[in-house]
Amino acid sequence: MILLAKRIITCLDVKEGRTVKGVHFNDLKDAGDIVELAKKYSVAGADELVFLDITASNDNRSTRLSWVERVATAVDVPFTVGGGITREADVEALLKKGADKAALSEPDLIDRLAYHFGKQCIVVAIDARYEKEEWCVYSKGGRLRTERELYTWALEVGERGAGEILFTSMDHDGTNRGFACEAIARLSGLVNVPVIASGGAGKLADFNEVFTKGKADAALAAGVFHYGRLTVGQVKAYLRQNGITVRG
Numbered sequence: 001m002i003l004l005a006k007r008i009i010t011c012l013d014v015k016e017g018r019t020v021k022g023v024h025f026n027d028l029k030d031a032g033d034i035v036e037l038a039k040k041y042s043v044a045g046a047d048e049l050v051f052l053d054i055t056a057s058n059d060n061r062s063t064r065l066s067w068v069e070r071v072a073t074a075v076d077v078p079f080t081v082g083g084g085i086t087r088e089a090d091v092e093a094l095l096k097k098g099a100d101k102a103a104l105s106e107p108d109l110i111d112r113l114a115y116h117f118g119k120q121c122i123v124v125a126i127d128a129r130y131e132k133e134e135w136c137v138y139s140k141g142g143r144l145r146t147e148r149e150l151y152t153w154a155l156e157v158g159e160r161g162a163g164e165i166l167f168t169s170m171d172h173d174g175t176n177r178g179f180a181c182e183a184i185a186r187l188s189g190l191v192n193v194p195v196i197a198s199g200g201a202g203k204l205a206d207f208n209e210v211f212t213k214g215k216a217d218a219a220l221a222a223g224v225f226h227y228g229r230l231t232v233g234q235v236k237a238y239l240r241q242n243g244i245t246v247r248g
Contacts, residue, residue, distance in 0.1 A: 005247045006211050006239065007047040007218035008232055009196060010225055012037060013054050014083075017067055020054070021223040023174030025127070025142035031226040034067060035074050041225065042075040044232040047247045049079050050166070050220060052103065052125075056084030058140045063090070065097050072098025080123050085109065088116050095121070103166060105139055107156070114161025123196070124162040126154060129170040135183060142170055150183070151190055158191045165191060166220065168198040174223055176202025184214035196220050204230065204238040211244050 012019045012034055019037050022028040031037070034051075041049055051071055053063040062084045072079055081094050082103025091102045091113055102113065103123045114122050127142050128135040128150045135150035154165055167187055169180035179200045188195045194217035197210045201221035210216045224230050236246045 004217065005245045006216075007196075007247055008045075008207070008235055009048045009050055009218050009220040010037075010041040010046040010232065011050040011052065011198070011220050011222040012071070013052050013222060014067060015055055017064070019226065021174060021226055025170055025173055031223070035070050037226065038071045038074045041232065042077050045236065045248045046077055046232050047218070048077055049075055050103065051079065051081045051099075053081075053083030054141045057105075058143055059084075062086070063094065065093055068094060068099060069097045082123070082125055088112060091117055091121070101163070107160065110157055110160040110162055114163070119161050119163035119193075122162055123164045123166050124157040125166045125168070126150060126157075127168045127170055130180075130183075138170065151187065154187055154191050158193050162193055164194045164196060164217075166196040166198060168220075169200060172200030173198075175200055176224065176229075178202065178206040179210040179214055179216075179219070181209055181214035184210060184216050188215040188217070194218065202229070204235060207235050207239060208242050208244065211239070 019031040019034050020028040021031045056063050078100045080101040080103050081099040085104045101121050101123050103125045105125050127138045137146050137148035139146050172180050179197050184197045196218040197216035198220040201224045207219050210219050239246050
């Protein structure tokens with residue numbers, strides 16, 4: 001069996017044209033200019049960049065294409081964009097502005113977009129919180145609790161045509177206390193598409209754990225990089241020292 005190299009992905013949560021970061025999806029604080037951070041991570045060796053217009057869905061609008069275009073011109077790594085995607089035209093517009101993949105969460109879109117653009121362009125973002133002994137899925141940037149459960153929903157989106165699943169633990173988001181490795185490992189073993197783990201990165205050991213214990217295909221982090229606690233280079237060097245194959 002061929003083992004694929006693990007990926008380190010950086011993320012820009014964008015509100016009003018600025019990068020922001022919070023804890024548990026709340027208490028958002030400014031974290032920097034979107035273009036400056038995008039350039040920084042592209043040069044630093046990030047394998048991919050995720051751009052999430054975090055208020056688009058709640059505001060019932062599409063992702064701001066002008067923001068996407070500015071970032072796309074600053075990076076030379078694969079670029080995933082999400083927020084407010086409701087139709088094929090939204091994805092087509094994003095791809096024309098420089099995005100490589102679209103992140104979405106609505107079920108009826110997954111089949112159609114995978115058919116039109118190919119699975120490789122479709123990342124399904126799942127935000128979930130652990131409540132009453134199950135992982136409950138949230139939408140609208142973590143504002144609205146849905147009736148979906150993490151694992152059954154992940155299986156469904158895989159069958160519908162998702163190319164990857166981006167799972168964010170809302171309980172771990174912004175805490176710097178490590179990823180939700182038990183849930184990530186179960187998810188990785190359940191679905192037949194790559195799983196990107198998000199939420200909780202705070203120290204080098206967290207990245208090692210999410211790949212060994214969590215069995216993730218990629219690890220996404222934001223605040224730990226935004227605020228200079230770690231660099232992408234430090235993380236990759238540490239993982240190599242611990243026998244984990246990473247890209248770049």
